Amino acid sequence: MPRTIDIEEYAKGVLDGKRAYIARAITLVESTRPDHHDLAQRLLVELLPHTGGARRIGISGVPGVGKSTFIDALGTMLTGVGHKVAVLAVDPSSTRTGGSILGDKTRMERLAVDPDAFVRPSPSAGTLGGVARATRESMVVMEAAGYDVVLVETVGVGQSETAVANMVDSFLLLSLARTGDQLQGIKKGVLELADVVTINKADGPHARDAKSAARELAGALRLLQPPDAPWNPPVLTCSAREYTGLDVVWERLEQHRRVLEATGALHAKRRDQQVDWTWSMVRDQLLARLHAHPEVRRLGPELEQRVREGTLTATLAADQLLEAFRAPADGG
């Protein structure tokens, strides 16, 4: 990152679609440095009027389901018909390994060198809240830069799906054809987020299994839907490796978007997402300040110990920690 940052220059570079500026702008919004925070917000304010037109799609599935292969294939299909495709990722687990797993350029060989695509690995800093914030703000940068399809990838475990579902219009779940036990393999909560499901690897000897798995899953999904739901998530089959079924997956995602638009739900959903997002940032900030508060840090270990020993109730310990949080942080 250069030492001096000219926000107007950055904004112009992004709006002109210059890759170097896009990359720098994303690095700025991902930064956790306090002095970058205000600069990033100023940049986002400049860019926001130029956003809103993109299709925002979340893509999830367990490790090995073929997410990178699928995104590489779908993204290439889309750039082939004139779309500009951005790939972002939310993978808080990458903080543990110190490097990003998702969105790794080497995993999407064709998109990584496609001039109409931009692949950005998951930010590797901090909590799920921090990673989700950075990704959400990177979406603003990508949309302002003219990318009209934004794919946000996430792993099929933990809470990151919910975070991604809260920043996209449509959520696509990739699954595998494990007949019989497949429903156990997919968490119900994740299934409930899905607007479209596709069974990947429907090729070679697995093609037939995939079809029957799709039927079984479609039946189960119908049970999760209220009878008057405006949208029933379809269960499709595809092969990311052989490029089959991808056009149907895309068509159904487009159809989902059209249904949302026609009912006015798209605007409502995006507005609600912004409000939820505001409160989730407040919660994250409050929690971070609570944990960093000197009195809380001083009292914390002792109170934890007493709760463990059973000499203090959890309620009283919580009361004391919250009371400590009210003490001035500077000790004055």
Ligand SMILES: Nc1nc2c(ncn2[C@@H]2O[C@H](COP(=O)(O)OP(=O)(O)OP(=O)(O)O)[C@@H](O)[C@H]2O)c(=O)[nH]1
């Ligand atoms: N037969 C078949 N294999 C596929 C298909 N898509 C992906 N694979 C293979 O499945 C394996 C996993 O694919 P990835 O794209 O790396 O899967 P992923 O979900 O991104 O995996 P993680 O990186 O672990 O999250 C690779 O060996 C792929 O070649 C497909 O449509 N058919």
